[in-house]
Amino acid sequence: MAKKVVILGAGYAGLYCALELNKLATSQDAEIILVNKHDYHQLITQLHEPAVGAKNPEDITVSLNAVLGAKPIKFVKDIVVSINKEAKTVELGNTTLSYDYLVVALGSETEFFGIPGLKEYSFTMKSVNQATRIREHIEKCFENYAKEKRDSMLTFVVGGAGFSGVELVGELADKLPELTAKYNVPKDKVKIYSVEAAPSIMPGFDPELVEFAKKSLEDRGVKFSIGTPVVQVEPGKVHLKSGDVIETDTMIWTGGVRGVQQVIDAGFETEPRGRAKVDEHMRALGHHDVWIIGDACFVLSPEGRPYPPTGQISTQMGENAAVNIYSTIKHMKLEKFEPHLYGAVASLGRKEAVANLSPKFKPKGWVAYRIKDASKMRYLSSIGALFKK
Structure with a gap:
């Protein structure tokens, strides 16, 4: 039986x-x-894209019925x-x-590591639905800034600078020119902070790739606060162990x-x-x-x-x-x-990435970005979902 x-x-x-x-x-x-x-499979490693509106949610989901097809696997939603x-x-x-x-x-x-207020006052990014909420919130911040002119509305804090955090700030940095133009907001009013408790971003990556990633993101306006744990979050404020306080309406937590x-x-x-x-x-x-x-x-x-x-x-x-x-x-x-x-590949936005593939092969920039894209295609092919939605 x-x-x-x-x-x-x-x-x-x-x-x-x-x-x-x-x-x-x-x-x-x-x-x-x-x-x-859900009746769909989520490409969780791509959540940073719909989170800022670079892609639609349906671009990173695959229908389970399409994948399972006529296979003798019973699906229960x-x-x-x-x-x-x-x-x-x-x-x-x-x-x-x-x-x-x-x-x-x-x-x-x-x-949330027991950090006061972090769970209550931050966004998380573990599903397509959560990514959609982040995108809607970011759009609303730009839309409302025209009326209220509060700088905290255009200050975005991402807690955690591992894979998810770095990919998110890269995607956000690339989206900003489009958002500032759409809502007629001065570019110098927008601030993106990446806050990390550890002494370095992107643990496990080769130091030269980390340096490339950091410079690439800084050149696009990302400000890093490294070795600085978040100690408290309250409405409109993120408190750091250094004593600094970032006034922001947006805290996105990717830290654990x-x-x-x-x-x-x-x-x-x-x-x-x-x-x-x-x-x-x-x-x-x-x-x-x-x-x-x-x-x-x-x-x-x-x-x-x-x-x-x-x-x-x-x-x-x-x-x-x-x-x-x-x-x-x-x-x-x-x-x-x-x-x-x-090996591992982390995107830094829409045109760049860094890849730790072997001691002798550590591509960065556009080549690494194409490798990340290819790895996604290979995965979709492995589950029989390359041309399915």
Whole structure:
């Protein structure tokens, strides 16, 4: 009798797991059920584009029905309320699902590090809907400035200078000429701040690429405040540890991830930020019927550092989980999760990027931007969504 495999979340990890398991298993082996709160898959790594209006939301979403097509994968559009690992059930908003094997790929939540007012008074950028809210807010700031003339309306603060933060300020810097012209606002009135607690921006990138990125963004008006943690946010003000106060109507926080509440509430073993601990086969510790993958889990590299929450890591986790679920069904040996890292590319706006691809190949500028574009196309092709919407 077919084993019931329930996959929660259709992000990079969950969708990849469903598609890979479908390739491996027949309908006699596994009944695959994919649960997601939206009927589309989001390209989370591209959120900075719709967040400033450089692209439309539909440009970075793919219909799940188009991707799944006639495949024997049952799609359920619903929210995940709770997981009962003892009863082997998942409570959804509208129904309850039982499972033989469970895959939790619910992504992550934003980590606010207990900073007073940060959660209440900042925007986050973890979904297309949140990116749309940021874009609408930015447009409203420019529109209202003509009437109110408050400088804080044209001051934009992005907290966190990792991938998401740097890509967002780059995209915003490139959008400003268009916005200032549209709303007849003097360019010198607009300020963009990138605030980072760490001593450098873009951790993990080669120093020469970091320097290139910083100069490229500074040349377009971005002001960096490095090694300066945010200590408090209140309406209209961002307080820094240095004692400086930035008066702003816009604080966008990209500074950290934590595990999802459903995993914590279910009683799986987690690290301090709530991400699930897993074994070498991506199974929740102590549970041979539950895989937790993507940003919802915590995996250390051989060097002892956590793997970053990136699309390439998540898709490989999804593939590994699919192989190991199939191997479990067939009583075969499981595979260790050993990701192949293909380097990292960060865009700096619409025409430039930096790429850490190998010790000898570190392109920057337009060439790196084309590589980032190509990696997106390669991913869409891998899920069968290159020409689908």
